[in-house]
Amino acid sequence: MSKNIAFLDLSAQQARLGEGLRQRLDAVFHHCRFVMGPEVAELEGALARYSGARHAVAVSSGTDALLAVLMAEGIGPGMAVFLPAFTYTATAEVVLLLGARPVFVDCDEETFQMSLLSLEERLHDVQRAGQYRPQAIIGVDLFGQPAPWDALNQFAQQHGLTLIADCAQSFGASYHGRKLGREALATTLSFFPSKPLGCYGDGGAILTNDDERAALYRSLRSHGEGVQRYDVQRIGLNARLDTLQAAVLLAKMEVFDRELARRADIAHIYDEGLPKGVIAPRRVAESDSAWAIYCVTLPSKKVRDSAQDFLKEHGVPTAVYYPKPLHQQPAYAKHHDGAALPISEKLGEKVLALPIHPDLSNNQLNYVITTLKEWATHIL
Ligand SMILES: *Cc1c(COP(=O)(O)O)cnc(C)c1O
Numbered sequence: 001m002s003k004n005i006a007f008l009d010l011s012a013q014q015a016r017l018g019e020g021l022r023q024r025l026d027a028v029f030h031h032c033r034f035v036m037g038p039e040v041a042e043l044e045g046a047l048a049r050y051s052g053a054r055h056a057v058a059v060s061s062g063t064d065a066l067l068a069v070l071m072a073e074g075i076g077p078g079m080a081v082f083l084p085a086f087t088y089t090a091t092a093e094v095v096l097l098l099g100a101r102p103v104f105v106d107c108d109e110e111t112f113q114m115s116l117l118s119l120e121e122r123l124h125d126v127q128r129a130g131q132y133r134p135q136a137i138i139g140v141d142l143f144g145q146p147a148p149w150d151a152l153n154q155f156a157q158q159h160g161l162t163l164i165a166d167c168a169q170s171f172g173a174s175y176h177g178r179k180l181g182r183e184a185l186a187t188t189l190s191f192f193p194s195k196p197l198g199c200y201g202d203g204g205a206i207l208t209n210d211d212e213r214a215a216l217y218r219s220l221r222s223h224g225e226g227v228q229r230y231d232v233q234r235i236g237l238n239a240r241l242d243t244l245q246a247a248v249l250l251a252k253m254e255v256f257d258r259e260l261a262r263r264a265d266i267a268h269i270y271d272e273g274l275p276k277g278v279i280a281p282r283r284v285a286e287s288d289s290a291w292a293i294y295c296v297t298l299p300s301k302k303v304r305d306s307a308q309d310f311l312k313e314h315g316v317p318t319a320v321y322y323p324k325p326l327h328q329q330p331a332y333a334k335h336h337d338g339a340a341l342p343i344s345e346k347l348g349e350k351v352l353a354l355p356i357h358p359d360l361s362n363n364q365l366n367y368v369i370t371t372l373k374e375w376a377t378h379i380l
Pocket residue numbers: 061062063064087088090091140166168169189190191192202203204
């Protein structure tokens with residue numbers, strides 16, 4: 001008796017957006033400025049206003065946003081960039097693409113965010129080994145909750161490191177009562193369809209308060225061009241956001257706050273309804289999550305797998321973010337110094353993400369909770 005529950009329901013969202021979306025797309029088909037059309041600048045204005053950042057620069061993906069930011073800081077060979085081991089591959093990938101050294105940091109067991117204690121240890125590790133110069137930290141707002149930005153800023157300042165915010169999962173979240181986007185020198189966003197604000201393909205943006213950086217990001221996203229089109233100032237990227245994607249995002253921004261509120265309601269209903277033994281995600285103090293992912297923790301891999309199987313048999317899709325931390329992935333293992341990161345290594349066995357999207361109905365939500373409770377009476 002499944003209720004056709006989707007992990008992410010983009011067709012329901014599309015139906016809900018209706019005419020607003022069609023009109024936005026029709027406007028682009030009418031003017032035909034598919035690259036850097038007027039919707040791109042309009043979106044940048046809307047993103048800056050929403051986040052409170054002075055500048056927003058739209059780019060082709062969250063990965064390219066990170067890449068451009070690191071390029072602007074001159075990140076390259078011989079430099080160490082600290083980042084969480086428990087995150088999506090893109091955060092680390094860009095560091096290696098530029099020839100620098102990713103240094104993996106462990107996370108907090110309950111909030112899943114980067115651990116300051118581990119960061120301190122990892123900095124000492126790098127200093128002791130003396131092979132790489134500590135240069136930057138990429139903080140990640142994992143699952144939509146803010147990273148410990150106050151502590152990260154203090155740490156970065158104390159040690160002369162550049163702080164970059166990977167907010168791919170958290171656009172729309174707030175910290176100390178204000179929207180994320182000003183916690184670091186540069187904040188990167190992803191509009192991949194499954195992110196809280198998603199487009200219909202790939203997309204991303206960079207937020208910053210720094211005028212010079214903003215100009216540099218604009219140049220880097222478009223082949224390093226200067227003010228004149230065929231004036232090549234530097235080596236850059238082809239990393240512009242499609243006009244059509246900007247149009248989709250402008251339509252979605254109209255409903256974004258309502259969607260965030262619905263995600264928060266769903267998270268709250270899960271919190272109240274979870275059976276004993278299924279641990280709700282711990283909230284980061286003084287923050288509101290964007291709820292990209294609602295991730296519960298179970299006592300062991302065996303129990304987690306059993307819950308996932310039972311839910312699947314009953315038509316409830318779930319996901320595991322992330323089954324293996326980055327430092328243990330084949331691509332990264334050889335770039336890791338061998339330090340144990342015990343929490344990240346354990347978490348992948350115990351976490352389970354439940355469906356959370358704005359079109360999940362109360363009926364479907366109750367069905368997920370009832371099914372989970374039924375499983376718990378057999379197992380826990
Ligand atoms: C999705 C994601 C990215 C990459 O974004 P893309 O738009 O898919 O390139 C980077 N970092 C994190 C933490 C992400 O979740």
